[in-house]
Amino acid sequence: MLSQLLNKIFFTEKHTVLTMLYDIELIYNCIKQNGEIQSQQFFQRAHPYKYWNYLKYYPWLTAEQQERFITGCLNIILFLVHNYLENGGGMIKKYYNDINRAVNNFQPITEINEKLHYMVKESLILSWKKMNDFGFDGKRDNLYQSISWTLKYTIMKTNNPLQE
Numbered sequence: 001m002l003s004q005l006l007n008k009i010f011f012t013e014k015h016t017v018l019t020m021l022y023d024i025e026l027i028y029n030c031i032k033q034n035g036e037i038q039s040q041q042f043f044q045r046a047h048p049y050k051y052w053n054y055l056k057y058y059p060w061l062t063a064e065q066q067e068r069f070i071t072g073c074l075n076i077i078l079f080l081v082h083n084y085l086e087n088g089g090g091m092i093k094k095y096y097n098d099i100n101r102a103v104n105n106f107q108p109i110t111e112i113n114e115k116l117h118y119m120v121k122e123s124l125i126l127s128w129k130k131m132n133d134f135g136f137d138g139k140r141d142n143l144y145q146s147i148s149w150t151l152k153y154t155i156m157k158t159n160n161p162l163q164e
Helices: 002-034 040-046 063-087 092-105 111-131 137-155
Strands: none
Touching: 002 063, 002 137, 063 092, 063 111, 063 137, 092 111, 111 137
């Protein structure tokens, strides 16, 4: 009985993570083809899952899958923050505390994820400022630079981002 319960939990989580990994690839392809991050299709694909709840390492993923998955989760959070700051919509306001806790508890192990992790944390500070009616407009350039960096180096995969 216990083994059935553990198998059900493990395989359900594994199935969810693999589905999310596939969705990340679909979202990346949508961005590559449409040249935008705010398309309706992107947010419809991103909303079924609370990506921040899966921001951890899974030993059964290959190193390449793990890198793509973590990068994808961080990118989606960054794009959701961008959507919130630009349009006031999305999940950030509703789930801010959960997202912020998950991002702050996450420990990146690669240099790219460390850089992206830092950018996501900075963008969450901007969204907190917007939610609490503090000025944040002058700091949007940082968010745009983060979006530009992640589009160029983690989605379009041009050059080695840490050598520039």
